[in-house]
Each structure stands twice: as structure tokens, then as C-alpha cells.
Amino acid sequence: MAITSNSSIRCLIINNPQSGSWNISINAPEGVKFHCELGTVPSKDVFDTIADTYKVQDDAIDQLIPPFIGVTDAILIGNKTDNVSVPAKDLLYLFTTVALGQDSVSVGSQQIPLTQEQEKLCGRTFVSDLTKIFTRKRSVEDMVVEDMVNEEVMPIVATTTKRRKTEKIPALVTWNFEGSKFDNSGRSPWTPISHWFTQQEDQEGVKKFPYEVYIACLQECGTLPSNVELMEEDVEGIRGLCRYSWKVNASPESERVTRAGSRLPVQILYYPWDTRGNRVNLAIVSRMIFSSLYIPPLNDNLRPLIGIQYLGSHYFSIHAASGGGGDAVTLLKGAYQEVSNSPWWVAGDFNVEPDELQGRLNQQVPLINPIICPPNDITRPKSGKHLDYVVREPDAQKIVGDVFFSKYDQIADHRPVFYTLE
16 A cells, blocks of 8 residues: 655555455544555655654664765665565566666656666565665664564665765776675775775865776676675576676765665676686676576587576677687677667677677678777787777677776776776
């Protein structure tokens, strides 16, 4: 049930409602008008201000959605959601997505609405995270809130005011980690990756770092961060291919944090190809993964392509064979044949110079005239070569990758390369 009054809204989702007549009493000040609907998902336009504020405000909303500021209410989700019917869960997911203002995705100046299925997937991630926040152990002063959470009725109340975001360039980054495993020393390449997704201050400084990263294509990415949560294993029936939620932590220097630290859940598609050394693995990090793809290798000794759909485009992470990238053309043809009717990006370590790869591609059918987008500098200092870049579908715009180096040379033998997303 959704109740709206002016710009305020309340929504109640009730577990296992009994059949029969229901009487609902609402006390409102004289002259206040309100509107009540059953079984509906409200528009985000009604989320503006709500008078009441729950004690859990800082522990919940600000942890989950750092891009928003001025939140005056929280979301409360009961911990007894296992028995909720599928339609009720879908409503819960949809409402949560709308309540948090996440029913669309910003890519640069574009605001692209999500489909209903995408909203459900997004809401499922938020609900999972919020439920864990609310059901963890609390201090005595929070017991009243905990009692509310344990009720059979799950109230959801939220409002958001968007922060004025510093204008940054939407970007994709590709980076070969050199097999670095995740650690907490700050020297893992996963650390700057988390900075780029949260736009928090790092050694470059927020104002100096020009990009807002939406997608990261990673090679030799070792082990995953310790705070990932498995969402789906053997994705698309591919053994070992898994999807994770990663709760990226913001530092105290970031623009908006709470006492618990802000968190932005992003998703990781991860393929542990290196089953022995656990070093030479593939991953894609994205704000949301709507579907996953897998292009098989030529043989078991070579690596596949893994890919995701993000809005209307497909993005793949490639790590071609060492010693010249002999399988790069085959993998590119596989990507082209899989998603030829939509824009696609293959980003990663091709192990071959762009000009040499172009010569090989000039003789290939049906992959005719793909667009190679070279980096603007050396990407592997040890060999002095340009190995990390992007290949796009025929007729796409040719763009040049921006190579970042200096401090990153100390934690990996390849340099990250940034590409502006259109």
C-alpha cells in the first residue's frame, strides 16, 4: 500500500496478509489531503521531503547510496523476507529502487531509464544489503529500532535530494594487475579501482582526477577484495564464472561519509582462469550488470572473453595469448558474432601492438573494419610497448585512451588506460 501526501510518501508491505476485510486508520492534521493506492509502485517524482526521521538514517541510506545527500528518512526492511511471495518481493525490489532514485542511470549528461527487470535486479541488491545492515547486532540504544525491524510489517520510507556532483568524464578503464592479489596494505590495484568508482580522494586528488568510472575491464586480477558477496555462481552455465556484489568503502576524506563510512555497491563478473596460481584471472567491475557473456577460447591453454551488457552496449575483458596475442583476432570475431547488432567494446591486454593487430584484422571476414582505439602512451614500461587498449565495432567512433602512470608503476607492470564513454 502506498500513501502519498503532497511530496511525502509511505509504503507498507505486509507479510502473508490474511484474506477478508481490512480496516486501516490514518490520522492526519485537519486540511491535509492524501492519496492511497494498493498494489502500486509510486513514481520517483513524489520523493522530496518527509517529516519523520528514523534513528537508523546514517547506518542505512548514507552507507548504501553515497551519491545522495540530505536524506531525511531511512528504509526499514524486516528480516523475515524469506516467506514473502514472489510478487511481493518484486514490488519490494521495485519500490526500493525507485525510493533511492536509482530507476535510471546517468552516463555523462544522459539519464537512461532502467527497464522494470533491471529495476528489480537493482532493488534486490539494495534490499540484501539493507537487510544485513538492520539485522546485525545493535547497541542497547538501538533496541527500539531493532524491534521495529523484527515486526511482521516491513515499513519502507525514503526520500532523497540529489547532490550537486562535480562534473567528471564518464569512462571505462582497462588494467592488467600483474597477478596482484588483494590485500589491505593499500598497494593492491583493487584500491585505486575502488577510488575511481566512488570518486573519493586519492593521491591524484578528486579535482585532478577527471574521470567517473562506470566499467573496469581487468586482467591478471588475482584474488577478489575480501568484502565481496557472491550473488550468482556458474553464470550462464559456465563453470567458475561468478557474479559478486562489492561494497566499495569510501575514505573519511570523501565528500559525504557517515560514522560507519559510505558504501556504494558495485558488481563484479569474475572468472578464475588460473586455477593453480590464482593470478591470471579475468574480471569486469560495473555499477550494474544486466547480463553476462562468455566467448570460449581456442583451447584450454588460452583465456576466454568475458563480457557484460551495460545499458545498450556490451563490454568484454580480453587477455590475449602471451608472445604476440595470437588468439586476439579469433576472440574479436567471437565478440562480433555474439553481439553484432549492438555497440561493443573489447578492452584489455591484447599482447600485440595496435598497428600489427590492425594488419591481421584487415584480412578477416566477417569482422570487417573494426575500430582500434590505441592508447596515447606506452602501457607496459618494461617492454616499451602499447599492449592495452580497446577495439570497437565497425563504424564506431575512434577514440584515444588516456594512460595514467607514475604512482601506478609501483603496483603493476601495466598502466591503467581510460576511455571516454559516449
